[in-house]
Amino acid sequence: KVRVAELSQTFGTSEVTIRNDLSELEKNGYLERIPGGAVQTMKNYYNMDLQQRKNENMQEKQSIASTVVSLVNDGDTIFINAGTTTYFTALELKIFKNLKIITNSIAAAMELTDIPSYHVQLLGGSINPQYSFTYGDLALKELSRFKADKVILSVDGICPQSGLTTYHAEEAELSKTMIERSRTTIIAADYTKIGHESFLKIADISAASYLVTNKRADSSLLEDIKDLGISIITD
Numbered sequence: 001k002v003r004v005a006e007l008s009q010t011f012g013t014s015e016v017t018i019r020n021d022l023s024e025l026e027k028n029g030y031l032e033r034i035p036g037g038a039v040q041t042m043k044n045y046y047n048m049d050l051q052q053r054k055n056e057n058m059q060e061k062q063s064i065a066s067t068v069v070s071l072v073n074d075g076d077t078i079f080i081n082a083g084t085t086t087y088f089t090a091l092e093l094k095i096f097k098n099l100k101i102i103t104n105s106i107a108a109a110m111e112l113t114d115i116p117s118y119h120v121q122l123l124g125g126s127i128n129p130q131y132s133f134t135y136g137d138l139a140l141k142e143l144s145r146f147k148a149d150k151v152i153l154s155v156d157g158i159c160p161q162s163g164l165t166t167y168h169a170e171e172a173e174l175s176k177t178m179i180e181r182s183r184t185t186i187i188a189a190d191y192t193k194i195g196h197e198s199f200l201k202i203a204d205i206s207a208a209s210y211l212v213t214n215k216r217a218d219s220s221l222l223e224d225i226k227d228l229g230i231s232i233i234t235d
Contacts, residue, residue, distance in 0.1 A: 003037040058088075060190040060214045063235040065089040068152060068188050068212050071233075074098055076149045079178040080108055082133030082171060083154025085188040087111070102146050104139055104174055106132040121146070128170060135170040143177050151182035157196035158189050160224045163205045165198035172200045184209045191217035194225075205230065 004022070008015045022038045032039055065088035072078065074096045080086050082105035090108035093099060094115055101112050102121045109122040125139030153175055157165040164187065166172050179185050185207055191214040208230045213222070215234045226232050 002039075005036070007037075060216070060235075061085045061088045063214065064188050064190060064212050065092045067233055067235045068186060069093060069095065071184075071186055071210060071212075072096065072099075072150065076100070077102070077147070079103065079143075079146075079148045079151040079182055080105060081151070081153050081175045081178060082106075082108070082128075082131060083188075085190060086152055086154040089152055089188055102143070102148065104134045104143075104171070106134065123174075126170075128168075131168070133171060135168075135174055139174055140177060143174065143181070146181065148178070148182040150184045150186055151178045152186045152188055153178065153202075155187060155189055155193060155202065156198035157193055158187060158205065158208075158211065158225070159195045159197055159221065160205055160228060162197040162201065164202040164207065165196075165200060166202055167199050169200050172202050175202045179203050179207050186210045186212060188212050190214055194218055195221045 004015050004018050007018045022033060026033050026038065061084055064085055068089045069092045072093065075098050077100040080090060080101060080103040082103075086105060087107050090105070090111050093112065098117050100119045101109070102123065103109050104123045104125070106122065106127070109120050112118055112120045123134050123139040123142050125134040125136040125142070127134055153164070155164045156167045166175065179202070187208045187210065189211065194213060194217040205225065205228055210231045210233060211225060212233045212235070217234065222232050
């Protein structure tokens, strides 16, 4: 629970500004306004399991996934990291006839093996059972054998200052290597990730070629990102 008066004093700003900020956070589902303040309503994202994350902002993620596939060509070799937005993207990729997919997402790999003409490579290594992905030295060693036309990357945060970030220390190095070994980097991130900084840095924002997000994303932040040379596509 937070109080408007306390926040105003802590941050040295007016109570009117604090109320406006709290109203915006309430609109995005992070909290609920109460007389004189607010209480948190959104469960910490990093404590959710894979199915809970799939249900969080599902429509926004599905819309992004539909847009991401417009950047893919039949015959591409694609890296896909683990994440719910990339999971929904994997479902949309089934419109193509011939793709080579290298991924550490067990859920995405299981979906894509439905297409007999696809070559799907699930990276070996240790398994994170909560989020259904592989990681570790073995996964990195296996990944180093491949190069890709494109990487489709799900992140927990993207902002001009801190770059591309994730909650998962286990996956940060793997995502970074996917970027380094791809010609084109596509970031698939719903509007809640824009301007957010997570636990661990994957790469500078300049590593991204495209950012695919929602129209609800903060327009001023998107302009800042665009000014750094990243192509912005909103669904």
